[in-house]
Amino acid sequence: MEYTLTQEAPEKFATDCLMIGVHENAGLSGPAAAIDRLLGGELAAIVQRGDIEGKPGQTLPVLRSTGSIPRVLLVGMGVPGALKPAQYKEAVVRASQAAIELHVKNFANFLSEIPVKDRSVEWALEQAVVASEEALYRFDRLKTRNPVRALPHGCTFGVSGLSKEKADIALSAGQAIARSISFAKDLANLPGNMCTPSYLAEQAQALGTTAELKVTVLEESDMETLGMGALLAVAQGSHEPAKLLVLEYAGASAGEAPIVLVGKGVTFDSGGISIKPAASMDEMKFDMCGAATVLATIKAASEMKLPLNLIGLIPTTENLPGGSAIKPGDIVTSLSGQTIEILNTDAEGRLILCDALTYAERFKPAAVIDIATLTGACVIALGSQAGGLLSNNEALSAELDQAGQTAADRVWPLPLWDEYQKQLDSNFADMANIGGREAGTITAACFLARFTESYAWAHLDIAGIAYKGGKEKGATGRPISLLIEFLRRRAKPS
Numbered sequence: 001m002e003y004t005l006t007q008e009a010p011e012k013f014a015t016d017c018l019m020i021g022v023h024e025n026a027g028l029s030g031p032a033a034a035i036d037r038l039l040g041g042e043l044a045a046i047v048q049r050g051d052i053e054g055k056p057g058q059t060l061p062v063l064r065s066t067g068s069i070p071r072v073l074l075v076g077m078g079v080p081g082a083l084k085p086a087q088y089k090e091a092v093v094r095a096s097q098a099a100i101e102l103h104v105k106n107f108a109n110f111l112s113e114i115p116v117k118d119r120s121v122e123w124a125l126e127q128a129v130v131a132s133e134e135a136l137y138r139f140d141r142l143k144t145r146n147p148v149r150a151l152p153h154g155c156t157f158g159v160s161g162l163s164k165e166k167a168d169i170a171l172s173a174g175q176a177i178a179r180s181i182s183f184a185k186d187l188a189n190l191p192g193n194m195c196t197p198s199y200l201a202e203q204a205q206a207l208g209t210t211a212e213l214k215v216t217v218l219e220e221s222d223m224e225t226l227g228m229g230a231l232l233a234v235a236q237g238s239h240e241p242a243k244l245l246v247l248e249y250a251g252a253s254a255g256e257a258p259i260v261l262v263g264k265g266v267t268f269d270s271g272g273i274s275i276k277p278a279a280s281m282d283e284m285k286f287d288m289c290g291a292a293t294v295l296a297t298i299k300a301a302s303e304m305k306l307p308l309n310l311i312g313l314i315p316t317t318e319n320l321p322g323g324s325a326i327k328p329g330d331i332v333t334s335l336s337g338q339t340i341e342i343l344n345t346d347a348e349g350r351l352i353l354c355d356a357l358t359y360a361e362r363f364k365p366a367a368v369i370d371i372a373t374l375t376g377a378c379v380i381a382l383g384s385q386a387g388g389l390l391s392n393n394e395a396l397s398a399e400l401d402q403a404g405q406t407a408a409d410r411v412w413p414l415p416l417w418d419e420y421q422k423q424l425d426s427n428f429a430d431m432a433n434i435g436g437r438e439a440g441t442i443t444a445a446c447f448l449a450r451f452t453e454s455y456a457w458a459h460l461d462i463a464g465i466a467y468k469g470g471k472e473k474g475a476t477g478r479p480i481s482l483l484i485e486f487l488r489r490r491a492k493p494s
Helices: 030-038 044-048 084-102 122-138 164-189 197-211 220-226 231-236 281-303 349-363 376-382 394-407 417-423 440-449 480-491
Strands: 002-006 018-023 059-063 071-076 105-109 155-160 214-218 243-250 259-263 265-269 309-319 331-333 339-341 365-371 387-391 412-413 457-461
Touching: 002 164, 018 030, 030 044, 030 412, 044 059, 044 071, 059 084, 071 259, 084 105, 084 122, 084 220, 122 155, 122 164, 155 376, 164 480, 197 214, 197 243, 197 265, 197 309, 214 220, 220 231, 231 309, 231 331, 231 349, 243 281, 243 349, 259 281, 259 349, 259 480, 265 281, 265 349, 281 309, 281 339, 281 365, 281 480, 309 349, 349 365, 349 440, 365 394, 365 480, 376 387, 376 440, 387 394, 387 440, 394 412, 394 457, 440 457
Parallel strands: 002 155, 018 071, 018 105, 105 155, 259 309, 259 365, 265 309, 365 457, 387 412
Antiparallel strands: 059 071, 214 243, 243 309, 331 339, 387 457
C-alpha cells in the first residue's frame, strides 16, 4: 500500500474513509470533535447513546451519502493518556481491518496523533504503518480459486504534531519493518515441499543482490570438512541437502565487532525417529521461523542503513525419519569437539544451532543472539504473549528485554542457572541433547550455553510467538520488531 502524510486538519481532508478516535468515558478525541462540529453533533450523539464505548479496538462505521468524507470510522482508543502500546497497535490493526470490510480504495488515519503511554508520536506513526500492513497481509498465492477482493491501495496519516523531517523518518522506518515482516511471513507460510533448505539459500542469495549483502552458502561437503557433525546428523534422514547460510551486512567500519544473529532453519520437522503426533504436524513447516526472522531483520537493517555490522547465520535442514536418520542413542561430535548423545531426535533444533553458534566465534562478535522455535515447553510456560529469553550476559538480556517492551514485542527472562546443567548429564558422551520433562525451555538453553562460553549470548525461544495454529494458522513475523529496536539502540547507544 502507498502511504502519504498530511498536516491538514481532518475536517479539511477528503478520503473514502476517515479513522478518528473515541475515548473511553471521555468522549471524542480532538480530530473526532472537529469532524463532529462539521457533522452538527452527530458523532457526539452516537457516543452519548452508547453505540461505541471507546474501549481499545472497538470500531463503528458511520456511513454518509454526501460530502468529501462518505465514511467515518470511529475507533475506540481507551482512557486518555492510559492507552498502552500493545492496545494501540491492536486498535490500528482492527481499524484497518474494518476499513477493508468497507471496500474503500483509500483511508486516512488520524489515530497516530492520539497519545500512547510512554511512547513518542514518531513511535505511534511507525507502528501504525506496521499495524496497517498486518491487517492487509494475505497469503493466497497458492489458491487457484481465491475470490478477488480489492484491498485499499492508499493510506494517509495525519501528522500535525510532527515536523515533516521526523514524520518522513518514522514513515520510512515503519515501511522497512513492515516489508520485512511480510517477507518473513511469506517464507514461513510456504509449505515444506516448496520452502526447502535450497529455497532458503536462493532467497538469501537474492536478498544479497538487492540489499548489498555478502552471502555465502556452505554445502554439506563444506560442513563435513569443518566437522559440523551435529548439524549434519539432523540432515541424515532427508534427501534435501542441508545448508549453512552466512549473510554479512557492513554498515560500520571493518574493525567494529558485529552483532551475530543465528536463526534455526528446520524447513520441516517431523521429529525424526522420535516422530511427532500426526495432529497439527503440518504446522512444523513453521520450524524455520527463526531463519525467516534473521533474513527479514537483516533486510530491514540494510534498508534502514543502520550504522553497524551484522552477521546472519542460518543452519537449515529437514528433520525426517529416513533409513539413514539418526536414532535415539546415537552419539555425534559437534564442531566444538564436544560429543552429544541423542536421546530424542525431536530435539534437533539445538543440534543444528550448536554448530552454528560455534561457527559464530570466528567473527569475534560483540554479541550473538539465536532465534528459534525451540521448545513446546516455552509455549506452555508463556503462551503466545511473550517469547522466552535466556542469556549468559545480564546486560545483553536487559537490552533485549527493554527493546521488546519498547516495540510491544515482548520476551520474558528465564533463569540459566548452573544447577540445571546436571539434567543434561550422559553416561556415554559429554552431554545428552535433552534434560527430561522438567524445565524444558531452560535445559534447551543450557545445552546451547555450552557452545557460547567465549562471547555474550542470548537465546530467544519463539515457539509460542512465531506463528498461530488452528483456524488462524499462519506466521506472525515476531520477533522482528524487537530485533530491529535492539539493533537501532546498538547503532545509536545512549
